[in-house]
Amino acid sequence: MSAVVNDIIKIMDGIAPRELAESWDNAGFLIGRRDNAVKKIMVALDVSPEVVQQAVAQKVDMLVTHHPPIFKPLKAICDSSWQSALLLKCIENGIAVYSAHTSLDSVLGGVxxxxxEKLGLQNVTTLVNGCEDGGSLGRVGTLPQKMEFDAFAAMVKRVLGLEFVTGISAGKVVHKVALCGGAGIDFVAEALEHGADTYVTGDIKYHEAQNAVFSGLNLIDATHQGTELPVVTVLADKIALRLAAAGLGAQVLTAHETLLFKQY
Ligand SMILES: [Zn+2]
Structure with a gap:
């Protein structure tokens, strides 16, 4: 049986239920027609120029992304900004868009x-419970063995396939690690409450870093993109499994996304 856009929406609602999304989020079905046929799906972190280019070149019918390409209310869909030009390109090429975002952050098995799992943490629990609408952002777990900060930073870089991470040691040996994919520096207090010695997230600013480190928390900034990219292949596999289980024939591809920040 061939799939339509609505089948993929239902599959995504099963993988990352929308009620787990934060109230400020704009996740879900964003572009397209529910009854359009879907033969090819592309999973990506972002609706970026390189992703849309690949989706068009590979004649993809639907993009499933983590970050929603529409966040603030739109005033126009034309080629006057890169973002609305990308939306226009999706519409012109019949590419539907669904974004999961904070529901995919929260859900068990998500970002x-x-x-x-990539960091090898054990006894993993949620970092922030009872976010709006029952979401649970971030995680805390322990390493199988204590590590020196330098070795841990090198390990994070390696397992995430990154060119670099930045970090600051607060002088603690690494054992209990808090993490939040994307921009999670607002949860320093929660990381400390859980007794974490180290916090891994992205998008850390100078004064936020000072606050964390002077409070006794080692910090690793593994970049917003670097901490979230690993979910893409996992999500693609989940969609493919659910399509097969439902007897729906559609191919699931993953986009090739280059790391935005380079080290010079
Ligand atoms: Zn993000």
């Missing part, structure tokens, strides 16, 4: 669990 943060994938990151915790």
């Amino acid at each position: 943060n669990d994938v990151l915790a």
Whole structure:
């Protein structure tokens, strides 16, 4: 049986239920027609120029992304900004768009669990419970063995396939690690409450870093993109499994996304 856009929406609602999304989020079905046929799906972190280019070149019918390409209310869909030009390109090429975002951050097996698994954490629990609408952002777990900060930073870089991470040691040996994929520096207090010695997240600013480190928390900034990219292949596999289980024939591809920040 061939799939339509609505089948993929239902599959995504099963993988990352929308009620787990934060109230400020704009996740879900964003572009397209529910009854359009879907033969090819592409999973990506972002609706970026390189992703849309690949989706068009590979004649993809639907993009499933983590970050929603529409966040603030739109005033126009034309080629006057790169963002609305990308939306226009999706519409012109019949590419539907669904974005999961904070529901995928929260859900069991989502962004943060994938990151915790990559880092080899054990006894993983949620970092922030009872976010709006029952979501649970971030995770805390322990390393099988204590590590020096330098070795841990090198390990994070390696397992996430990154060119670099930045970090600051607060002088603690690494054992109990808190993490939040994307921009999670707002949860320093929660990391400390859980007794974490180290916090891995992205998008850390100078004064936020000072606050964390002077409070006794080692910090690793593994970049927003670097901490969230690992979920893409996991999500693609989940969609493919659910399509097969439902007897729906559609191919699931993953986009090739280059790391935005380079080190010079
Ligand atoms: Zn993000």
